[in-house]
Amino acid sequence: MTSRPRSRPGLPFVSQPLIPEVRSRPAAMRILCLHGRGSNNEVLQMQTAAIRGLLVPEYEFEFVEGRVPHDEGNNWALYTSEFPNSQLYRYYEDHNLDSLMEIVEELRKMIEEHGPFDGVLGYSSGAFMAALLVIRSLQDNPFATLAELPLRFAIFINNGLTPPRVRLLEAGTTVADCDVAAAAATDRLRVISRPDNPSPLRPGRLPDGRLVLTDGKYYITHHEDCIISIPTLHIYGKADNMVGATELVDLCKPEVTLKMLHAFGHDFPHGLDAVRKIARLIRQTAAMAS
Structure with a gap:
């Protein structure tokens, strides 16, 4: 029997070549893209293709694939069924806080080494990861101006989980x-x-x-306060479980927050009207960060 693939050691990029030595911001806006749980770069590239087509060449998109194999079958979103033989991934092991903190740190280092980036875009679990990454960047740079931050705006699509505050237990602390x-x-x-995978x-x-x-x-x-001060765009479905999405909105500075409801549940929003509106809102969000 063929053994299942193990977690991969790296977080490979797809799209534009990266030149770590270049530190000044390029003319085009660079957006880091994070796929959903049980997905991969190829799926997210298809999901975002129409939107990206309306934004290039002013925007460049870099895709970072998870390295934890996802073996629970196809994801619950449109498009994934188009890749029946494609290996699917997630970014961290379920319920494993060590794994979660490790991937946040790995993504942070990747941005530091291969940046600068202007924004981050995440879909579903990737939106959750994007939120954790933004929170970490703000905590690491409490006195930075918006122009100095590693990520200056964020696009959250169909986020399903509220980003928590994660801390090490101090020695001797009793829970x-x-x-x-x-x-x-x-x-x-x-x-x-989930019932079949209890925490x-x-x-x-x-x-x-x-x-x-x-x-x-x-x-x-x-988190008890509004902790995300950079411009954000929140896109979520009317028929989806909106608790995680709306609670993430509450963590963001309202003056620089844009929202869009769509009619496709947890599927990635599609159709000409939705695609055009999303592209326009991405431009507006990026403009608030300029």
Whole structure:
């Protein structure tokens, strides 16, 4: 029997050649693109082809593929069925906070080495990753101007998970058990949780009273404030589970936030009217970051 592929060591780019020595911003806007869970670069390239066609050559798109094999069958989105023999990937292991933090750090280093980038675009789980990456870049550069940030705008398409606050547990910190009602309040913190793949993260309460999920090394909790100050575009489906998408909107500065509802559920929005509107909104979002 052929063994399943293992996680790959790198995060390969697809599209424009990268020249790490070039540090000044090029004339074209460079956008980093992150695919959904159970997808790959080829799928995301097809999903975004019509939009990109309306934006080039003023915009360049770089695609970074996940390296954790996804073996649960096709994703739940249109287009994936067009690639039945294509290996699918995700960016991190389910419920594994070490894996999640490692990929955020790896993406951060990649941007540092191969940037500058102007913006990031993520679809579904890729939107969740994009949000974590933006939050990390803002935390790492608290005094930077918008022009100095590693990422100056973000496009979130069909985000399904609320980005949590992830911290290491300090030595000696006790996470107390909590009752069923309090534990239910932590459900939105779960990083992919389904009946057939339950999370090992344990709900609990910190000494200061905050409800968290913990694996014994890290804890995750809700962000309490608007923490994303860069311009953002939020695109999500009317028939989709909009909780993660709308909670992400709440974490973003409203003065530089644009939103678009579409009629395609969790599928990537398509059709001439939607494509034209998305391209126009991307231009508006980028203009706010200029």
